[in-house]
Amino acid sequence: MLDRALEQQPVPLAARHRQAGMLQLVWRDFRRHPMALVGVGILSVITLMSIFAFLYPYDPESVDQLNRFQPPSFQHPMGTDRSGRDVMARILYGGRVSLVVGIAAMATALVIGAAIGGIAGYYGRILDAVLMRLTDLALSFPSLFLLIMLSFLLRETHLPLFQGGIASIALVIGLTSWMSVARLVRASFLVIKEQEFITAARACGASDARIMVRHMLPNAAGPLIVNATLGVAWAILIESGLSFLGFGIQPPTPSWGNILNDAQKTLSLYPWLSIFPGLMIFLTVIAINYIGDALRDALDPYHVTGRR
Amino acid sequence: MTRYIVIRLLQAIPLLFLVSAAVFALIHLVPGGPMGVYGKNPNLSAEDLARLEEKLGLNQPLYVQYLNWLTKVIRGDFGYSYDTKRPVLDEIADRLPATVYLMGATFVFVLAIAIPVGALSAARQYSWVDVLVSTLTFAGQAIPVFWLGLMLILLFYGWARNPFTGEPLLPARGMSTLGAPFSIGDYLKHLILPMLTLGVGWISWYSRYLRSSMLDVLHQAYIQTARAKGLAERTVLTRHALKNAAIPLVTIVALDLPTIVNGALYTEIIFSWPGMGQLFFRAAVRRDYPILMAMTMLSSVMIILANLLADVAYAYLDPRVRYERSST
Numbered sequence: 001m002l003d004r005a006l007e008q009q010p011v012p013l014a015a016r017h018r019q020a021g022m023l024q025l026v027w028r029d030f031r032r033h034p035m036a037l038v039g040v041g042i043l044s045v046i047t048l049m050s051i052f053a054f055l056y057p058y059d060p061e062s063v064d065q066l067n068r069f070q071p072p073s074f075q076h077p078m079g080t081d082r083s084g085r086d087v088m089a090r091i092l093y094g095g096r097v098s099l100v101v102g103i104a105a106m107a108t109a110l111v112i113g114a115a116i117g118g119i120a121g122y123y124g125r126i127l128d129a130v131l132m133r134l135t136d137l138a139l140s141f142p143s144l145f146l147l148i149m150l151s152f153l154l155r156e157t158h159l160p161l162f163q164g165g166i167a168s169i170a171l172v173i174g175l176t177s178w179m180s181v182a183r184l185v186r187a188s189f190l191v192i193k194e195q196e197f198i199t200a201a202r203a204c205g206a207s208d209a210r211i212m213v214r215h216m217l218p219n220a221a222g223p224l225i226v227n228a229t230l231g232v233a234w235a236i237l238i239e240s241g242l243s244f245l246g247f248g249i250q251p252p253t254p255s256w257g258n259i260l261n262d263a264q265k266t267l268s269l270y271p272w273l274s275i276f277p278g279l280m281i282f283l284t285v286i287a288i289n290y291i292g293d294a295l296r297d298a299l300d301p302y303h304v305t306g307r308r
Numbered sequence: 309m310t311r312y313i314v315i316r317l318l319q320a321i322p323l324l325f326l327v328s329a330a331v332f333a334l335i336h337l338v339p340g341g342p343m344g345v346y347g348k349n350p351n352l353s354a355e356d357l358a359r360l361e362e363k364l365g366l367n368q369p370l371y372v373q374y375l376n377w378l379t380k381v382i383r384g385d386f387g388y389s390y391d392t393k394r395p396v397l398d399e400i401a402d403r404l405p406a407t408v409y410l411m412g413a414t415f416v417f418v419l420a421i422a423i424p425v426g427a428l429s430a431a432r433q434y435s436w437v438d439v440l441v442s443t444l445t446f447a448g449q450a451i452p453v454f455w456l457g458l459m460l461i462l463l464f465y466g467w468a469r470n471p472f473t474g475e476p477l478l479p480a481r482g483m484s485t486l487g488a489p490f491s492i493g494d495y496l497k498h499l500i501l502p503m504l505t506l507g508v509g510w511i512s513w514y515s516r517y518l519r520s521s522m523l524d525v526l527h528q529a530y531i532q533t534a535r536a537k538g539l540a541e542r543t544v545l546t547r548h549a550l551k552n553a554a555i556p557l558v559t560i561v562a563l564d565l566p567t568i569v570n571g572a573l574y575t576e577i578i579f580s581w582p583g584m585g586q587l588f589f590r591a592a593v594r595r596d597y598p599i600l601m602a603m604t605m606l607s608s609v610m611i612i613l614a615n616l617l618a619d620v621a622y623a624y625l626d627p628r629v630r631y632e633r634s635s636t
Contacts, residue, residue: 035446137326140615142607144573145331145600148592152338237452241574244454245589264458264578268466275462278455286450293446 029298036294039287046284050095058086060093061252069270078276081262090254091276097255098236098284101170105235106228108174113181114224118212120182121189132186135179146176147238151247165249169242173235184227188220222299229292233285240281256281313620320612327608328381328601332374335597364390377601387598391590396602399587406483407571407583414503415568418510419561425511426518427550433523441515448512457505457578464501481580502579506572510564517560522553555625562618566610570603 030036053060058076064084072079078087120131154168192198193216201215242248243257251258256277263273352360361367365376380387386396429441465480479485479498488494525531526549534544571584580586584603591599 137323140323140327140608140611141331142570142604142611145588145592145604145607146334149331149334149338152592153334233450240452241454244452245573245577247592260455260458267458267462271462271466274455274458278452278458281452281455282447282450285452286447289446289450 026295026298030294033290033294033297035290039290039294042283042287043291046095046280046287047099049092050099053089053092053096056089056092058089060085060089060254069266069273071270072272079270079272081259081273082266087259087273087276090259091256091280094254094256094259094277095280095284097166097249097253098239098257098281101166101173101239101249101255102232102236104167104170105173105177105239106231108171109178109181109231109235110224110228112174113178114185114217116178117182117185117187118189118217121186122193122208122212122216124190128186131182135182138176139179141176143176147172147242148245148247150175151242165253169239169248170235173238177231177234177238181224181227181231184223185217185220188223189216192216192219225299226292226296229288229295233288233292236281236288237285309620309623313616316616316619320616323612324605324608328378328605329374331604332377332601333370335600336370336373338595381605386602389591389596389599391594391596391599396598399599400584400602400606403571403582403584403587404569406581407576407585408568409483410499410502410506410576410581410583411568411572413499414506414510415564417503418507418514421507422511422514423518423550423554423557426515427522427545427553429515430519430522430526430553431545431549438519441519445512445516448508449516451508453505453509453572454574454578456508457501457575460501460505461578483581502572502575502581505578506575514557514560518553518557521556522549525549525553528552555622558621558625559618562621563614565614565617566607569610570607 062085064080067076067080067084068082070076070080070084076086076088078091081087081090116131116135120128150172151165151169154172189212198211198215201211206215239248240255240257240260243255244261246258246261249255249258251262259277260274260281263270263277267274365373368376377387388394389396389399392399425441429438432438461480464478465476468477469475470477478501480501483498484490484494485498531544531549534548535541539548569584571586571588572581573585573589575581576583576585577589587599588603590596591603
């Protein structure tokens, strides 16, 4: 397309893209953060273990009443719970739930936030005023209340998609965390829409939707990627918290939060049951936070990278 | 400034109406409301349930229910808890002191640690202190508060013993020992673990925030001027840098003030703390609509006031910010 060829203005991220390949540049800055590399390592291990959970010999939901509350051993690396289920198996499958919910929730928030913030920033005027007041309104709701009520609401709608609670909890978290994305996208769009390549694209006859999605959104990507990365960690914390309270993923489907909820009833008698699920949440969240922090540096176009 | 505050407060009124209508609708949209909870009681016949529904007004159209609620609330009547049959305001008044006590103490504790830690790690950027602080605060932000609470209980209640009495080192349930005569020491001992649980994440967030705003300030010209005048580094840091770096922190602190009233859901549940968080949890599980509505309204009012306070404090502390002429 002609309008794409015209997009040569030195908008920071795109400009660096021309010189050395964007990924290469981002990687060069990213790898200067040792903790972020550790984070990538931890997250890869957790992700791989969750994906290949089926290779692990125990089933997360099979009950064995003869072997309840076994301490960690060679056979059961994390012990067994009050129904004799293998905790390691539950943690592995729970990891799937946590990661999927985290990513899906963030994707939902991105779509809603980018649509609202994008339209507000692009069209301005009344649409901007209305949509931003809506964002303010959403921010003045007590969020935990909203989360709990929405999770009740979706849990009892009986749509097949929402069974087991995974999709519903992801949707609920997405619905309550799009506001920062909206503000971010609006702010970027306000700046980008004044650039010449947008005028050029419009002159070439590109539609509003095409300009927003193909020309403006990629140029607003830097801060969005950082926000989305940290948002995944946030969503995982929220999901595990809701599940811990009993409002999130419903047993017997394991999630790190509801494993912990189950374990805390026997906290002082069988402490290992409580240690592992929380440790997994902690490791995942800290790994993602370190990655997000490094990405913030690597994707910041005004960030000068020491010696080059 | 007075004019600005009055305008902002007037703007808050329609916002509160909107929030209350939206929350009311949301609560009542949820299937299996209080009637679902009552329905599980085998002692209630179908007629009993119908009479109860009639008495609570739950069989009326939604907008009638909302208008009924609204007219009463404007007269200061928040109704009765479905669960305990006591006035909602009494329930809240019972719970509020415990929450204000816990959150107030935690707030002081958090600020007392976060400000020096944040300032120190900025002043010694890239030193071992800074690296240590940065590692700990990263961990503090990633640790789930409910797990931290459980691990602290495990450590200080389950494992560590008082060497003289052999009892657990710190209590892990409630606000004071049941049945024991009042003693300040007993209250303080019960406060330690919940306060730590709540404080860790908060300290991490505040001190990271202060560190970065302090680093911004330290690069300003007036800091160089202060140093060039030959002032002691200590004076430069506390009188010139910290004072200015704390301004954005004041805004953040003001925005966090509503939590003093909302309570801490996870911490209160884990430590059986008789506060607002527990009240909210019970009301959510039991679908106690009047309590839920009152608590959400209280918390929305607090959020709005806190936002206003943050803006006013910002204008007061930073003379460059003025609201009078410009639009909000």
